[in-house]
Amino acid sequence: xxxxxxxxxxxxxxxxxxxxxxxxxxxxxxxxSFLLTLATTFITFLIAILLYQEVQSYSSISYAxxxxxxxxxIEYIIDHVSIIPIIIISGIGFLATLFAYKIMPxxxxxxxxxxxxxxxxxxxxxxxxxxxxxxxxxxFVFLEISSLASVALVAMGAKQDRQALIAAYNYLxxxxxxxxxxxxxVGLIYAITGTLNLADITSKLALMEDNRALIAGFGFxxxxxxxxxxVFPLHIWLPRAYAYAPSAVSILLAAxxxxxxxxxxxxxxxxxxxxSENIVSFTLTYIIxxxxxxxxxxxxxxxxxxxDIKRLLAHSSIAQIGYITLAFxxxxxxxxxxxxxxxxxxxxxxxxxxxxxxxxxxxxQKRVTIxxxxxxxxxxxxxxxxxxxxxxxxxxxxxxxxxxxxxxxIKSAISSEGLWLSFMIxxxxxxxxxxxxxMIETLWLSPLNKKDIKIKEKPVIYSSLLLITFLNxxxxxxxxxxxxSSFNASNxxxxxxx
Amino acid sequence: xxxxxxxxxLTIISPLLVCILTPFLSNNIFLRDTIGxxxxxxxxxxxxxxxxxxLNGEQPTIEIFEIAEGLTISFNISPLGAIFxxxxxxxxxxxxxxxxxxxxxxKEKNQTRFFAFYAAAIHAALCIAxxxxxxxxxxxxxxxxxxxxxxITHKQDEVAKKSGRIYMTILVGSSILFLLPAIIWVxxxxxxxxxxxxxxxxxxxxxxxxxxxxxxxVFGIGKAALIPLHSWLPAAMVAPTPVSALLHAVAVxxxxxxxxxxILTNVFGIQYLADTGSSKWLIGLACITLISTxxxxxxxxxxxxxxxxxxISQLSYITLGGALASSYAAQGAALHIxxxxxxxxxxxxxxxxxxxxxxxxxxxxxxxxxxxxxFIFLAFFIASLSIIGVPPMGGSWSKLFLMMGAVxxxxxxxxxxxxxxxxxxxxxxxxxxxRAFFTKKIKNIDVKIPNLMIIPTxxxxxxxxxxxxxxxxxxxxxxxxxxx
Numbered sequence: 016x017x018x019x020x021x022x023x024x025x026x027x028x029x030x031x032x033x034x035x036x037x038x039x040x041x042x043x044x045x046x047x048s049f050l051l052t053l054a055t056t057f058i059t060f061l062i063a064i065l066l067y068q069e070v071q072s073y074s075s076i077s078y079a080x081x082x083x084x085x086x087x088x089i090e091y092i093i094d095h096v097s098i099i100p101i102i103i104i105s106g107i108g109f110l111a112t113l114f115a116y117k118i119m120p121x122x123x124x125x126x127x128x129x130x131x132x133x134x135x136x137x138x139x140x141x142x143x144x145x146x147x148x149x150x151x152x153x154x155f156v157f158l159e160i161s162s163l164a165s166v167a168l169v170a171m172g173a174k175q176d177r178q179a180l181i182a183a184y185n186y187l188x189x190x191x192x193x194x195x196x197x198x199x200x201v202g203l204i205y206a207i208t209g210t211l212n213l214a215d216i217t218s219k220l221a222l223m224e225d226n227r228a229l230i231a232g233f234g235f236x237x238x239x240x241x242x243x244x245x246v247f248p249l250h251i252w253l254p255r256a257y258a259y260a261p262s263a264v265s266i267l268l269a270a271x272x273x274x275x276x277x278x279x280x281x282x283x284x285x286x287x288x289x290x291s292e293n294i295v296s297f298t299l300t301y302i303i304x305x306x307x308x309x310x311x312x313x314x315x316x317x318x319x320x321x322x323d324i325k326r327l328l329a330h331s332s333i334a335q336i337g338y339i340t341l342a343f344x345x346x347x348x349x350x351x352x353x354x355x356x357x358x359x360x361x362x363x364x365x366x367x368x369x370x371x372x373x374x375x376x377x378x379x380q381k382r383v384t385i386x387x388x389x390x391x392x393x394x395x396x397x398x399x400x401x402x403x404x405x406x407x408x409x410x411x412x413x414x415x416x417x418x419x420x421x422x423x424x425i426k427s428a429i430s431s432e433g434l435w436l437s438f439m440i441x442x443x444x445x446x447x448x449x450x451x452x453x454m455i456e457t458l459w460l461s462p463l464n465k466k467d468i469k470i471k472e473k474p475v476i477y478s479s480l481l482l483i484t485f486l487n488x489x490x491x492x493x494x495x496x497x498x499x500s501s502f503n504a505s506n507x508x509x510x511x512x513x
Numbered sequence: 514x515x516x517x518x519x520x521x522x523l524t525i526i527s528p529l530l531v532c533i534l535t536p537f538l539s540n541n542i543f544l545r546d547t548i549g550x551x552x553x554x555x556x557x558x559x560x561x562x563x564x565x566x567x568l569n570g571e572q573p574t575i576e577i578f579e580i581a582e583g584l585t586i587s588f589n590i591s592p593l594g595a596i597f598x599x600x601x602x603x604x605x606x607x608x609x610x611x612x613x614x615x616x617x618x619x620k621e622k623n624q625t626r627f628f629a630f631y632a633a634a635i636h637a638a639l640c641i642a643x644x645x646x647x648x649x650x651x652x653x654x655x656x657x658x659x660x661x662x663x664x665i666t667h668k669q670d671e672v673a674k675k676s677g678r679i680y681m682t683i684l685v686g687s688s689i690l691f692l693l694p695a696i697i698w699v700x701x702x703x704x705x706x707x708x709x710x711x712x713x714x715x716x717x718x719x720x721x722x723x724x725x726x727x728x729x730x731v732f733g734i735g736k737a738a739l740i741p742l743h744s745w746l747p748a749a750m751v752a753p754t755p756v757s758a759l760l761h762a763v764a765v766x767x768x769x770x771x772x773x774x775x776i777l778t779n780v781f782g783i784q785y786l787a788d789t790g791s792s793k794w795l796i797g798l799a800c801i802t803l804i805s806t807x808x809x810x811x812x813x814x815x816x817x818x819x820x821x822x823x824x825i826s827q828l829s830y831i832t833l834g835g836a837l838a839s840s841y842a843a844q845g846a847a848l849h850i851x852x853x854x855x856x857x858x859x860x861x862x863x864x865x866x867x868x869x870x871x872x873x874x875x876x877x878x879x880x881x882x883x884x885x886x887x888f889i890f891l892a893f894f895i896a897s898l899s900i901i902g903v904p905p906m907g908g909s910w911s912k913l914f915l916m917m918g919a920v921x922x923x924x925x926x927x928x929x930x931x932x933x934x935x936x937x938x939x940x941x942x943x944x945x946x947x948r949a950f951f952t953k954k955i956k957n958i959d960v961k962i963p964n965l966m967i968i969p970t971x972x973x974x975x976x977x978x979x980x981x982x983x984x985x986x987x988x989x990x991x992x993x994x995x996x997x
Contacts, residue, residue, distance in 0.1 A: 441694060
C-alpha cells in the first residue's frame, strides 16, 4: 500500500491539487473551502518533501504516465533541478493559503471565495505540472492551465478595483501570445525530430546539424517562455496583474508563477538544446544578458518612481527576475547555481514583502501607497519589523537570504565576466535600497495618522508573515540547504564536464 | 578558570545582552540605565583577558557557525583587533554612564530605544574588532551602519531624516558598491576569506591590479571618512551627543579605519604594499583629506561640527599610517586609534556637557564661560593637547611613530603635512578654551551639569595623560601586529 503511494508520488503531487480544485469549487461554505484548500496545499507540500528525500537518494525519478513508456508516453521527471521549483511552489502555496484565511474574506464576497480557492488550487497544480513534466506538449497544457487559472484569479480583484479586469485581460492576451509562440516552437521541433519527449528531443538534436527549422523552433520556444517568465521587455502584463489581483493572489503569483517559467527557460537552454551549443551561447550572451541588465535597471528605476506599493513590488520583481536570468546567461555552473539560489530566496523575499503590504492594507483598510504608510511603524511594530527584514533581504544585506544569493551571483560574475558585471548587479541593488528606504523611512519617521492609532495587530495575520520572515533569516544564517541543492541542480543541468 | 574562547564570547555578548534586556526593563528606569555600564565592565574584563593572551603570543580563535561551505562566522583576534576591542569596550563603560546623564539632563524621548541601539552598535563594533574573516567583518560592518541609523534619526524631525538619508546613502552605498565586490574579488583570487598576519594577496594577485583592488576597498570603507566619502560624519552630528562621542569619535569611525588598517596589513600585507607601491595614491588622498578638513574645521562655528571635521582629519592620519607601508607608520596608525579615541571622546563629552548644562552649541557664544564650568574646559584643554600631540599626553606617541614611519618610507613631504596639520589643530582647538577663559562673558547662564556627565569626562581626560606613561602594552601589541 505504502509502496504504491511512494511510487506514484510524482503524479500525486499534480493530481491532488487538481482534483481537489474541482471539489473545492462545489463547496459553498467559504470557511470549509478554506480548510480544504489548506489541507490540500499542506499535503502537496508534504509530498514535495517526500519527493525531495527520494531525489536525494535516487537523484532522478522518471514516472511514465499510464505506464506508457517514454518517449511515446508522457514522462514526469523529478530530479535535483525540478525539485527546487516544486518545493518553492508547494511551500509558498501552503504559506500563502495560511495567510489568506482572513485576507480573502476582507476583499472578496462570500460567494466567490470558494471559486477563488478552486482556481487557486488549479493554478498551483498547473505550476507544479509545468515543472514536473518531461513532455514538450504536456508542458504547454500545464502552461495554459496555470495561466488561465491565474488570469481568472487576477480578475477576481474586480470587486476591489475595476482595473483588475483590464489587468486580467492584458495578462490573458499577452499570456496567450506567449503560449502560442511556445507551441509553434514545439511544432517546428516536432517536425524535425519527430518526438515530443524533452530528453528524446535532446538525443535527436545531437545527430543533427543546426538548421533553420531548429533555430526558429528554439527561438519561438524561448520567446514564448520568456513572456511567461516576464523577462524584460516582455514583462508588461506583470505589474498590473500583481497590483490589482486580490492581495492573497498577488502573494501566490509573485512568489511562484514566474519561478516555474524561469525553471523551464533554464531547462530549455541548458538541457533540451544542449547539442546546439552555438545557438544557445549566442542567445545567452547577446540576448538574455543585455536584457537582464536592462531588466535590473529598468525594474528598479520604475520602482523608485512608483507610489502604489503593490505595483512598486511588482516592478522590483522584474528587476529580480533580471538577476536570475543574468545568472543563467553567464552560463557557468556556479552562476546557474546562483540563479537557482536566488530563485528560492526571491520567492521567500517577495512572498514576505507582499504579505507585509497585504497585512498593512488589511489593517488600514485602504490601498497602500507611500503616503498611507506614514508613521505606521509605531502602530504595527511586528509587521514593520518583518517588512524591514524582508526589505533588507531584497537589497541583499548580510544575515538575510538575499545576501547569500547576491554573494554567489557576484562571485560567479567576477570569476567569469570580470568586474563590470558585478558592478552592474551591485549598482542596481544599491538603487533598490532607495525605494525600500523610502518606504521604511515613511513607516518609521513620518507622523502617524490619528485614525490609525487604534490598530491592533492580529496573530492570525502576522503568524505566517513571521514564519516567512524567519525563513528569510534562517536561510541567511544556514544557507547550506539551498546552496547545496542549487549546486546539485546546476551540476545535473550543465553536466559534469562544463 | 574561564577559557579564552569564553572571554571572547563574554566581550561580544555583553553588549548584545544589554541590547536585548533594555526593552524589557523600560519600566524600571534605574535598572535599565545601570545594565549599560555593567555590561561595559564585563565586556572590558573580557577584552583585557583577550589582550593578555594576545600579548603572550597566542591568537585566540572561535568559530560560531557555518553559513555554507567556505562561509563561516568566526572570530580570530589579531593584535590590532585586540587594540580596537579594548578601546571600544573600555570607553563604552564611561560613555554609557555619560549617556544616562545626558538623556536625563535633556529629558529626551524614547530613551529605551536609544539605549538598546546604543548597545547594539557597540556589539557590532566589537564583532568587527574580533572578526576572523572578511565575511564576518563585512556582516558586522553593515550591522553597525544599520544599528546607528535609529540613533541618528533619534529626534525624528526633518533634519534628522535628511541626515539619516545622507548617512545611509554614503555608508551603505559605498559598502555595497565597492567593499562587497572587493571582498569577493579577494575570495575569487585567493580562494579564502581568512586574513593572515602577512597578507594573503602576495603571489596570488598580479601587482598591476593591486591599486585597483585597494581603490575598491578604500572607497568601499565609507566609515573611514576619506574625501569624498566624508560628508556623512558631519551629517551624523544631529544625533544626541553621547552618540557622537562614542560612535562618531570611537566605535563607528574607528571601525572604519580599523577595517582599512586590517585590509592594508592583513589582506595586502605591508611588505606587498611596499614592494608593489600600490598604496602610493592613498598617501596623497589621505594628505588631501587631512589638510582640507582641517581648513574646514577652522571655519565651523558649531562646536560639534568643528569636532566632526577634526575627527575626519584625524582619521586620515590612521589611513595615512597604513598607506605609508612601513612598520613604524603602521604602529603609529594603530596607536593613534587608542590615543585619538581617548582625546576625542573627551572633547565630545565636553561639547555635550556644555550643551546640556548651558544650552550652548556655538563656539562664538562660549566667551567667558570658563569660570562657570572650569573643570569641563580644563578637560577640553588637556584632551586638545593630546590631539595636537604635545607631551606628556598620549597623542604624542602616535604622531612620533607616524613621523618615524614617514622617514622610514622616504616620504618627507608627509612630515611637512603632519606639521601643518598640527599647527591647524592648535588653531581650531585652542580657540575654545581660550575664548572660555580669556574673554569677557557675553551672557549670564545658570550652569547645571549633571555629575553623571562630569565624572566620565574627567576620567577619559585622565586617560589621555595616563596613556603617555602607560603606552607599553599597546606598543607591544603594535609590535606583534607588524611582526617584530
